[in-house]
Amino acid sequence: xxGNSNIKLIDDNGIRIDGRKVDELRPIKIEAGVLKNxxxxxxxxxxxxxxxxxxxxxxxxxxxxMQNPAKAIVQVKYNMISFSVDDRxxxxxxxxxxxxxxxISEAMEYVVFTENYPRTSIDVFIEVLQxxxxxxxxxxxxxxxxxxxxxxxxxxxxPAIAVGKVNDQVVLDLNxxxxxxxxxxxxxxxxxxxxxxxxxxxxxHLTYDEFKYAIxxxxxxxxxxxxxxxxxxxxxxxxxxxxxxxxxxxxxDQEA
Amino acid sequence: xxxxSIMSNENVGASREVVLPGDLLDTGRLKPGSGAxxxxxxxxxxxxxxxxVKSNFVNVIPLGGRxxxxxxxxxxxxxxxxxxSNWLIDINSPYPAPLHVTEVPWKVEFxxxxxxxxxxxxxxxxxxxxxxxxxxxxxMKEQGLRKLQGGQVIEISNSKVPRVIGKGGSMIQMIKNxxxxxxxxxxxxxxxxxxxxxxxxVAIRAIKMIEEGAQTLHxxxxxxxxxxxxxxxxxxxxxxN
Numbered sequence: 042x043x044g045n046s047n048i049k050l051i052d053d054n055g056i057r058i059d060g061r062k063v064d065e066l067r068p069i070k071i072e073a074g075v076l077k078n079x080x081x082x083x084x085x086x087x088x089x090x091x092x093x094x095x096x097x098x099x100x101x102x103x104x105x106x107m108q109n110p111a112k113a114i115v116q117v118k119y120n121m122i123s124f125s126v127d128d129r130x131x132x133x134x135x136x137x138x139x140x141x142x143x144x145i146s147e148a149m150e151y152v153v154f155t156e157n158y159p160r161t162s163i164d165v166f167i168e169v170l171q172x173x174x175x176x177x178x179x180x181x182x183x184x185x186x187x188x189x190x191x192x193x194x195x196x197x198x199x200p201a202i203a204v205g206k207v208n209d210q211v212v213l214d215l216n217x218x219x220x221x222x223x224x225x226x227x228x229x230x231x232x233x234x235x236x237x238x239x240x241x242x243x244x245x246h247l248t249y250d251e252f253k254y255a256i257x258x259x260x261x262x263x264x265x266x267x268x269x270x271x272x273x274x275x276x277x278x279x280x281x282x283x284x285x286x287x288x289x290x291x292x293x294d295q296e297a
Numbered sequence: 298x299x300x301x302s303i304m305s306n307e308n309v310g311a312s313r314e315v316v317l318p319g320d321l322l323d324t325g326r327l328k329p330g331s332g333a334x335x336x337x338x339x340x341x342x343x344x345x346x347x348x349x350v351k352s353n354f355v356n357v358i359p360l361g362g363r364x365x366x367x368x369x370x371x372x373x374x375x376x377x378x379x380x381x382s383n384w385l386i387d388i389n390s391p392y393p394a395p396l397h398v399t400e401v402p403w404k405v406e407f408x409x410x411x412x413x414x415x416x417x418x419x420x421x422x423x424x425x426x427x428x429x430x431x432x433x434x435x436x437m438k439e440q441g442l443r444k445l446q447g448g449q450v451i452e453i454s455n456s457k458v459p460r461v462i463g464k465g466g467s468m469i470q471m472i473k474n475x476x477x478x479x480x481x482x483x484x485x486x487x488x489x490x491x492x493x494x495x496x497x498x499v500a501i502r503a504i505k506m507i508e509e510g511a512q513t514l515h516x517x518x519x520x521x522x523x524x525x526x527x528x529x530x531x532x533x534x535x536x537x538n
Contacts, residue, residue, distance in 0.1 A: 080363070099363055099391045110430050154334070154343060158365075159430045161391040189318050192362025192456070194332065194343040197319030234319060235336075271317055274345060278315050278360060278512075 048222045051208045057219070059088075063212045066202070066262055071182070071273035073190045081191025083273070085183040088216060089173035094183035095166045096191040102162035112155035114162050117146035119180055121169040141177045142167075148181060148201075148230055148239040154194040163193060174220035175203045178228050181240060186270050190277070199239055200266035201230035204255040206247055211255045213262050227255055233264040313512070315360075316342040322355045332357030347512075360512075364390045364455035364485040366433050370424045371442075373450060373483035374435065376416050381408045386422065389452065389485040392433050396422065400436040402443075419445040419489065421481060448479070448491025451501055453508045455486035460511045461504055468507065468517060475524040476500040499527050 051057050061067070067088030076082035079095035086092075102108040119141040123132045134142075149165065165187065167180040178201035185199040205215040206225035220226055225245030231238050247255060316322065322333055323340040332344040333355050342348070346357040366372070366388060374386035377393060384396045396414075398405040403413050414420065421443055425436040437443070453461065462469050462482060473480055478492030478500045488504060490497050503520050510516055 081361070101391055101393065158391060189345050190361070192345055192359050195318045196334070196341075196343065198317065232319075274317050275315060278345065 048218075049208065050219055050222060051210055051212070055210075057207075057212065057216075059216055061214075063210055064258055064261075066214045066265060067216065069266060069269050071186060071269050073186050073273045073277040079187075079191075081187045081189070081193070083183045083186035083190060085179050085186070087175060087179045087182070087214070089171060090169070090176055090179045091171040092176060092179040092183045093168045093170060094180065094187040095168075096163065096184070096187040096193070097166075098163040098191075099158040099161035099193070100164070102160060107162070108160045111159055113153070113158040113160075115146050115150045115153060115155065115165065116162050117142045117149065117165045117167065117184065119145060119167045119169070119177070121172060121176070125169045125172045141180070144240055144242070145177065145181050145184060148199060149184060149188065151237075151239050152185070152196045152199055152232070153188065154196070157194055163188070172217075174215050174217040174226075175228065177201070177240075178203050178230070181230050182266060182270065186273055189274055197232045197234060198267060198270045199230050199232060200263040200270055201228065201240060202259055202262040202266055203228040204259045204262075206245065206251060206255070211247075211251050211258065213258050225251075225255075227252075227259070229256065229259045229263070231260055231263045233260070233267045236260070314348045315346070316348045316357055317345055318343055322348060322357075327355045328353050330354035330356035332359055359456050361454060361456055364388070365431075366390055366392065366394070366424045366427050366485070368424050368426050370484035372422055372424060372435070372485040373445070373481070373487035373489055374420050374422050374485075376414050376418045376420065379411050379414070379416060381410065384410060384414050386420070386435055388422075388424075388433070388435065389455070389483075389487055390433075392431050394422075394424070394433040394435045396420075396435050396437065400425065400434070400438050402438055414444065419450055421445060421483070421489075445481075445489050448489055449497070450487050450489050451504065453486050453488065453504065455484065457508045457511045458482060458484060458486060460516070461488070461507050463517065468520065471517070471521060472500050472503050472524065475528055476503075499524065502527075 055063055070086040072084045075084045076095050081096040083094050099113050119138050121130050123130050165184050167184055169176045181201040203215050204213055204227045205223050207219045207223040225247045227243045230240035320342040322342055325338045329335045329340045332346055333340050334343045340355050342357050344357045344359050346359040349356045349358055372388050374388045376384050377387040378385035382398050386394045386396050388394045405413055422435040422437050423439055425434040427433050476496040476499050478490050478496050481489045490500055
């Protein structure tokens, strides 16, 4: 949020600097079960963002005093790798990553049936390999796919996306330039089926009407991300069970 | 008993539908079973797994996840720690399970626990009880439960255990017949094998095959083919010798 908005980020035809329309998402790619040693994992690419999430557990909670005798706790560690940004990021937790870890953990705790596993901890590790604005949304999207992949009971998957305001226009899924020189950034996560919002933050200023419009834009985008998440999980588990039968068929197809 | 019913449902055929958390399972007629929850009278999946309808319930048979102990499960545990009147058993789940001296088939004096089981020993045990905060207790006071000596223990995902056992124990019986190994499967995904080293390797390969292809059709035939090919080869080798 530089506040310096005399840079033209949207042209007269309503096309943004990366060629998208104002209500268009960046290309999203999700893959489930990419890590062998974790109980569940997912890899997400949203535009130039590259995020890896791994889930361990439910496992015995350490330190002991953090155990809850009634339910499991969800511990999230969001981390940006030193080479994830232009300038080298000083490794280790900082104010920003502690905050993001906390809000993602709160979002996940809402959807996971934590009461099924008292006294345990479900550990989620989110590593940002490459950042280009909207990593907390990519992180949450990856984390929820990884949780499902780990076989943890949960209400639903949570898709997340950012909306914002650039050159006095409400736009969907900000990229780095729009995030840096735009007027507002609103990351949000919503369960599409129920419309429950599990994450919502705002940086910058929006009028009430702009905000309402931004949320409706985000809601539609969440539904899109949700389908991609489901598709990733289906691909992993359905293809796995049918791979053996399909292999001999695909060879003659390629020749023709 | 529960195990058998899961197996029979898996083999019903057509309804091997993979469901994801939040997928709609039923609109009111059925009740949510394991791995499912209801909201506004509709039933949704809570877990990634295969949908199965049994009497009045929709269940989701999980495709993964940790082992959660339930009373009556026979399991393979490793001794983790020793106390004066109990052992702490690692049962491959989020919860460690104490084994009290009154639950072993030996007469143990107070403080004499380490004479009977040491750290790292492997035992066959049964889950005695699990309370609502998932405090687990295991017992060895039943026929067939004992300390496991010799052989080796392998680990598979606990959700694949029913497949390794097979319908009415058919799969595991087949492996036992072909390899003449002594095999014991714990509900917690640990498998203990003992026998001739080469045969043991064959049995492990077969079990890994089942684990990897747990959802494929005609798995029994494939495993049988593998076992037959391997045992034939060794027969040929013996002939040339």
